[in-house]
Amino acid sequence: GIISVTLEDATLEVSSALLTMASPVFARMLGSRMKEGMERRVELIGKHRAEFEEFLSFLHPVQGRTAKVTEDNIDTLVKWFDEYEIIPMKDECETFLLTLPCTVDRLLQAKRYGLQRQYARCLQTVAEEFESMEIEKVAQAAPEVMVELVPLIKAAVARMRRDIAAEAHEDQRK
Numbered sequence: 001g002i003i004s005v006t007l008e009d010a011t012l013e014v015s016s017a018l019l020t021m022a023s024p025v026f027a028r029m030l031g032s033r034m035k036e037g038m039e040r041r042v043e044l045i046g047k048h049r050a051e052f053e054e055f056l057s058f059l060h061p062v063q064g065r066t067a068k069v070t071e072d073n074i075d076t077l078v079k080w081f082d083e084y085e086i087i088p089m090k091d092e093c094e095t096f097l098l099t100l101p102c103t104v105d106r107l108l109q110a111k112r113y114g115l116q117r118q119y120a121r122c123l124q125t126v127a128e129e130f131e132s133m134e135i136e137k138v139a140q141a142a143p144e145v146m147v148e149l150v151p152l153i154k155a156a157v158a159r160m161r162r163d164i165a166a167e168a169h170e171d172q173r174k
Helices: 016-022 024-029 035-039 049-059 074-083 087-097 104-112 116-128 135-141 143-173
Strands: 002-006 011-015 041-043
Touching: 002 016, 011 016, 011 049, 016 024, 016 049, 035 041, 049 074, 074 087, 087 104, 087 116, 104 116, 104 135, 104 143, 116 143, 135 143
Parallel strands: 002 041
Antiparallel strands: 002 011
8 A cells, every 4th residue: 555654854655565575674664553554654754855765766666677876875875775674775785885985984884884895895995094094083983993993003004114114125235
């Protein structure tokens, strides 16, 4: 059947089957004993129409085949697919993220949404390029990530020192 989805800026009529087949979270919400299921209404507090419609486009059986993950929608999609437990789409988002440059924000995003391959890659990159990264942001936002980052930064510094010493030694031999 059709349900009403109330967002911050709109109310949309949506196929309950579309939502429940794709998302275990919606399946639980719309279960027969839940208030949402009995009232045929779901309130998504703090959610906006544009993001919800983008999310829906990936669930739709026809549109979903043409919907693409892009730099413009990746941050919205990974958040929605994680929250509503749509694992295959979340995995697709991670695969896309693996093609983008690593930044502190991407590292924190990977940690927040449990994107393990992206997290490992960004952890290594941020450690190796720590001089040009906003390391302070990691310390403030996610101290537990900083604990993992510090040994990698120390290893990167040790490699840099070895390289400098080797270059100096080569220069002396010339």
